[in-house]
Amino acid sequence: MNVIELKGIDKNFGHVEALKSVDLTVKQGEVFGFIGPNGAGKSTTLKVLLGILKATSGTATVFGMDAWKEIVESHKRIAYVPGDVNLWPNLTGGEVIDLFMSLQGKPDTSKREELIHRFDLDPTKKCSSYSKGNRQKVALIAAFSSKADLFVLDEPTSGLDPLMERVFQECVEEVKAQGKTVLLSSHILSEVERLCDRITIIRKGKIIETGTLSELRHLTRTLLSVTTKNPVEELAKQVGVHDVTGTATEFKFQVDSEKMAEVIQYLAPYDVLKLESTPPTLEDLFMQHYEGQDGNLEGDE
The missing domain is CATH 3.30.70.260 (ACT domain)
Known part of the structure; x- marks a missing residue:
């Protein structure tokens, strides 16, 4: 079963073509890596998938539901973690986690407590005092404490130290073992290489390669x-x-x-x-696609 299906997605902002005929299929139970430099179209694709942006053309479905027209119903089964988390400054971290968890029905308080301990978060502090890394922890704890079937993670470890990155990787492996689906957008290539079953590379709004790591290694x-x-x-x-x-x-x-x-x-x-x-590593593969004539990485801003 395909949890995510994007077909022929175009997204224009005025005269700027942000996405060009993007096709993306993610199967149930797999961890799918979505890589590219800043400005390549990763976040725009995810926002179309989540129904935050409406595609100029093409179709986007999640669990067979139209990502734009049935956004409320589809979001009941989705946990989303952006790369730059903004929280209510006057609430504590614990209160924010509880709020997010309540949106998906009865919360699993034991899982919440376990993850707070594993991510080494003080949930009694107000969010206004949190560092970027601690804000990411709040979002990750809320996501992995939920009963979601699809985890959409957009640069989720931004701001985390290496120890917390390891905890994050363990959480991804655990939800995969439960048969759940993860779409991971990241520029940390070692993370993608470690976790993902299949990978898509996007460049300047176009999908240029999709496959398992072993299938893509023929390119380098x-x-x-x-x-x-x-x-x-x-x-x-x-x-x-x-x-x-x-x-x-x-x-x-x-x-x-x-x-x-x-x-x-x-x-x-x-x-x-x-x-x-x-x-060859995923980094070798990535550099082959993105290194320009002058040796610099190319990307849309």
Whole structure:
């Protein structure tokens, strides 16, 4: 079952095309990563999905309901955490958590207390005294204490320290184990790489790649560290080989994944003594799509 379906979504702000024919499908029970630089269209897509913005054209459904026309009904099953949480300054953190939880029926107070302890939050302080990280904690505790079936998380760990990021990751893994669905928008690539079943990359309002991490790794290169008994000749001239460094018998280089077999065959006659392969990371993949001609990341502001 598809929990989220966006088909042909366009969103224009005047003459500015923020989203261009965006298609996005998220299945029940999966953690889906949505990555791109600032201004790529991530938050705009999520706001269309949540019914906060109306698409210029295309269809958006959540649990089979129209995201715009049936927003009240669909939101009963959604927990949303933005990247910059604004809270009522005169309420305490605990009061805000209770308020959010009450919107989805009878609250689970035991889960609330457990998460307050795990996120190390003082719920008696007023929100006006909270740091950005503590405001994020309030929203995350409220979300993961709810009975939501879909968690829409837009840069949810912004402002959290590494220990709290780990707690967040554990919470995502727990709701996934319960068969719930998570849509995670993030620029913390290690977080996406650790948690997500599938990934979509968006650039300048257009979806450019979707798949599992293993499926997307064909787009980038693998780093090989090699030691041979005999000196290797003309390795740098082989198709698919890049950035060769080291000596003739102990060297490192990058190889295009589709040329891996051919390069290994080329090395075999030189008596390979050691070969170490480092698979490409999501960051490598991300940089390949976003690094411009001048070496800077491109993105719409």
